[in-house]
Amino acid sequence: MLRALLADVHANREALAACLEHARAQGAKAYAFLGDLVGYGADPGPVTEAVMAAVDGGAVAVLGNHDQAVAQGARSAMHPDARRVIEWTRAHLTPAQIAFLGGLPFSVQVGESLHVHANAWDPGGWAYVLNAYDAGRSLRATPSRITFCGHVHDPMLFHMAEGGRVATFEPVPGSGIPLGPRRRWLAIPGSAGQPRDGNPAACYALFDDATSVLTYFRVPYDAETAAAKVRAAGLPERLGNRLQAGT
Amino acid sequence: MAFAPLAPGLVIDGFRLEELLHTGSMATLWRVTGRSWQPPMVMKLPQLRESGDPTAIAGFEVEKMIMPTLKGIHVPRFIAAADFPEQPYIVMELIPGPSLRARLADAPLPPPEVASLGAKVAAALHDIHAQHVIHLDLKPSNVMFRATGEAVLIDFGFSRHDRLPDLLAEQFRLPMGTGPYISPEQVLNIRNDPRSDLFALGVLLYHLATGVRPFGNPTSVRGLRRRLYRDPVPPRALVKGFPPYLQEIILRCLETDPTRRYHTAAQVGFELQHPEQVKLTARAERARQDGALTVARRWFRSLGAEADPRQSATQQLARAPIVLVAVDVTQASQALLAALRVTARRVFDTEPGARLACVTVLRTHRIAIESNPDEDAQSLRVQRLVELRHWARPLSLPPDRVTFHVLESPDAAGAIIEFAGTNQVDHVVIGSRGSSPLRRYMGSVSSKVVAEAECSVTVVKAAEEGDAAPSAEEPGGVSADGAGPPPPGG
Numbered sequence: 001m002l003r004a005l006l007a008d009v010h011a012n013r014e015a016l017a018a019c020l021e022h023a024r025a026q027g028a029k030a031y032a033f034l035g036d037l038v039g040y041g042a043d044p045g046p047v048t049e050a051v052m053a054a055v056d057g058g059a060v061a062v063l064g065n066h067d068q069a070v071a072q073g074a075r076s077a078m079h080p081d082a083r084r085v086i087e088w089t090r091a092h093l094t095p096a097q098i099a100f101l102g103g104l105p106f107s108v109q110v111g112e113s114l115h116v117h118a119n120a121w122d123p124g125g126w127a128y129v130l131n132a133y134d135a136g137r138s139l140r141a142t143p144s145r146i147t148f149c150g151h152v153h154d155p156m157l158f159h160m161a162e163g164g165r166v167a168t169f170e171p172v173p174g175s176g177i178p179l180g181p182r183r184r185w186l187a188i189p190g191s192a193g194q195p196r197d198g199n200p201a202a203c204y205a206l207f208d209d210a211t212s213v214l215t216y217f218r219v220p221y222d223a224e225t226a227a228a229k230v231r232a233a234g235l236p237e238r239l240g241n242r243l244q245a246g247t
Numbered sequence: 248m249a250f251a252p253l254a255p256g257l258v259i260d261g262f263r264l265e266e267l268l269h270t271g272s273m274a275t276l277w278r279v280t281g282r283s284w285q286p287p288m289v290m291k292l293p294q295l296r297e298s299g300d301p302t303a304i305a306g307f308e309v310e311k312m313i314m315p316t317l318k319g320i321h322v323p324r325f326i327a328a329a330d331f332p333e334q335p336y337i338v339m340e341l342i343p344g345p346s347l348r349a350r351l352a353d354a355p356l357p358p359p360e361v362a363s364l365g366a367k368v369a370a371a372l373h374d375i376h377a378q379h380v381i382h383l384d385l386k387p388s389n390v391m392f393r394a395t396g397e398a399v400l401i402d403f404g405f406s407r408h409d410r411l412p413d414l415l416a417e418q419f420r421l422p423m424g425t426g427p428y429i430s431p432e433q434v435l436n437i438r439n440d441p442r443s444d445l446f447a448l449g450v451l452l453y454h455l456a457t458g459v460r461p462f463g464n465p466t467s468v469r470g471l472r473r474r475l476y477r478d479p480v481p482p483r484a485l486v487k488g489f490p491p492y493l494q495e496i497i498l499r500c501l502e503t504d505p506t507r508r509y510h511t512a513a514q515v516g517f518e519l520q521h522p523e524q525v526k527l528t529a530r531a532e533r534a535r536q537d538g539a540l541t542v543a544r545r546w547f548r549s550l551g552a553e554a555d556p557r558q559s560a561t562q563q564l565a566r567a568p569i570v571l572v573a574v575d576v577t578q579a580s581q582a583l584l585a586a587l588r589v590t591a592r593r594v595f596d597t598e599p600g601a602r603l604a605c606v607t608v609l610r611t612h613r614i615a616i617e618s619n620p621d622e623d624a625q626s627l628r629v630q631r632l633v634e635l636r637h638w639a640r641p642l643s644l645p646p647d648r649v650t651f652h653v654l655e656s657p658d659a660a661g662a663i664i665e666f667a668g669t670n671q672v673d674h675v676v677i678g679s680r681g682s683s684p685l686r687r688y689m690g691s692v693s694s695k696v697v698a699e700a701e702c703s704v705t706v707v708k709a710a711e712e713g714d715a716a717p718s719a720e721e722p723g724g725v726s727a728d729g730a731g732p733p734p735p736g737g
């Protein structure tokens with residue numbers, strides 16, 4: 001079955017819609033949301049609503065640090081910008097939506113694949129997988145052959161042979177990669193709602209669990225509209241600008 | 248899934264083992280039948296238990312990942328693969344006959360034969376490079392030939408695909424490859440440069456042409472590192488009367504610095520097929536190895552060599568296309584000739600490693616009726632060549648990046664298409680005569696080239712008579728993609 005993997009949607013309705021449309025056209029039958037549904041973007045309500053409906057239909061969704069912060073409410077120790085976004089986001093969600101976000105699990109196992117927002121060694125600690133060392137730490141912390149995670153916004157693939165060292169690969173959009181059974185893999189599809197690698201197109205990936213083939217994609221979407229909504233909502237200006245620049 | 252010991256008659260996943268063809272340190276090869284597949288098949292079974300060699304299984308993983316992505320006449324057709332824990336396998340088309348290794352027994356071979364074999368291997372290399380794959384273990388025993396003559400590359404266990412993870416990265420400390428053939432950058436564990444295969448091609452040509460290996464057969468890393476600074480003995484010091492053009496090509500392939508080699512295998516193949524067009528440099532004249540000072544300088548430089556993360560087969564090929572411009576020097580109007588120059592310049596200037604092959608077709612009649620046909624034809628050929636060079640003069644192209652060719656054929660389009668195919672041309676630029684009476688009488692050469700060439704074709708039309716060059720807005724360059732793999736710049 002072909003499963004679409006979407007990470008870090010960050011309340012970007014336009015990006016989510018474009019990725020889902022693309023995934024449907026590719027034949028996706030299942031969906032996994034790898035955390036941070038909200039935060040930064042101007043459409044937390046519609047995005048959360050869409051994911052709630054998907055989860056009712058069998059989709060996987062895990063908790064992200066932004067989802068947790070929104071569900072728990074802002075704390076005084078936070079950066080003022082972050083606090084402002086969290087308070088704004090809470091104000092634009094229904095109690096049911098906030099409860100849904102707060103009730104998301106840290107991780108979900110499907111077959112050989114672990115779905116988690118940040119890493120496998122301490123899912124609630126929110127440490128990033130930034131390099132081969134971190135990826136190795138995460139891979140050794142789980143018996144799952146494949147780990148899908150988000151949190152880091154740039155698409156990346158790590159692999160480790162039995163007893164071997166971890167190697168890093170920067171994926172090429174549209175090229176199917178067979179995740180062979182003799183090694184373990186950690187895949188980061190990249191952020192759908194706030195890409196930061198200089199390319200504003202939304203990131204997501206498709207995984208076929210029958211063939212173990214993983215394909216990364218970049219989907220162009222209406223970032224101008226998403227950015228305009230961020231500004232119109234009175235959210236920090238730079239959160240809109242970075243959508244258009246992909247930074 | 249556990250299997251009985253390998254023996255004739257054993258059935259693995261629907262394939263029946265018939266005959267043991269080869270036992271190597273990494274894998275055994277069996278001829279197999281089954282799954283209602285008619286052509287001869289070979290099953291490759293990696294050695295898991297006996298050798299305990301971790302490269303055997305890693306090589307299998309690489310080959311299983313890469314082989315299904317490769318298509319075409321220069322690779323064995325992939326049929327099936329499975330990665331059972333106890334006994335993984337790959338099944339592919341069996342290419343019969345001895346490998347190129349058998350020819351080494353007769354080395355040194357005559358230079359024309361070396362050039363012809365080299366051109367075939369270069370065509371195969373260019374084909375896999377265009378499919379994003381760098382072989383990284385090219386050697387005579389990995390080159391087979393089809394009955395129709397084309398070279399077929401086998402054994403992709405050390406290969407690298409631009410768009411797939413390198414499963415050998417970080418796994419092994421020792422350089423991966425075969426001692427005599429491994430390129431200097433592979434010795435440094437750099438595995439993303441298609442020009443590594445051109446180095447191995449140079450070793451192969453050197454060995455076939457002289458009977459000697461240019462860098463011996465070192466087995467230690469220290470021995471392998473010598474090629475980072477020590478240049479080989481020039482072939483002419485080993486073989487009396489060695490042709491300068493072939494020494495030029497071989498030594499250029501064997502340059503330590505990949506940027507000093509040819510840009511692409513297609514360019515090597517092109518030169519091997521057109522010895523008279525090879526631009527000779529000091530390499531062709533070299534009679535002995537470099538002195539101690541030069542070697543010491545290279546040794547010092549070799550210490551700091553690093554991989555360029557932006558390098559890949561795709562990018563290297565895109566930087567160095569072969570562009571064919573077809574010029575009808577006798578029939579085309581001045582306006583069309585000028586427009587062709589403008590477009591040729593644009594296409595040529597876009598990429599730093601581009602080469603321009605200027606081609607004109609001398610139409611020969613099927614039956615010669617002139618009194619002295621040979622002499623007439625010879626003077627016509629010279630005249631066309633002069634006209635072709637005259638056409639190109641305003642472009643002021645560097646002499647090592649332009650060649651001139653007069654083809655003889657009653658069928659201009661057919662000759663251009665064939666030349667483009669055998670020389671791995673990436674892009675054809677051709678003029679269209681528009682609606683002239685000649686075109687109505689003879690049919691359109693350009694539309695046949697567009698329809699049948701396997702690369703991209705740009706059709707150039709002249710501006711209205713009197714206008715020398717087309718402007719950017721008017722239909723000066725209509726592009727049409729051929730059926731082949733998408734070449735750069737099209």
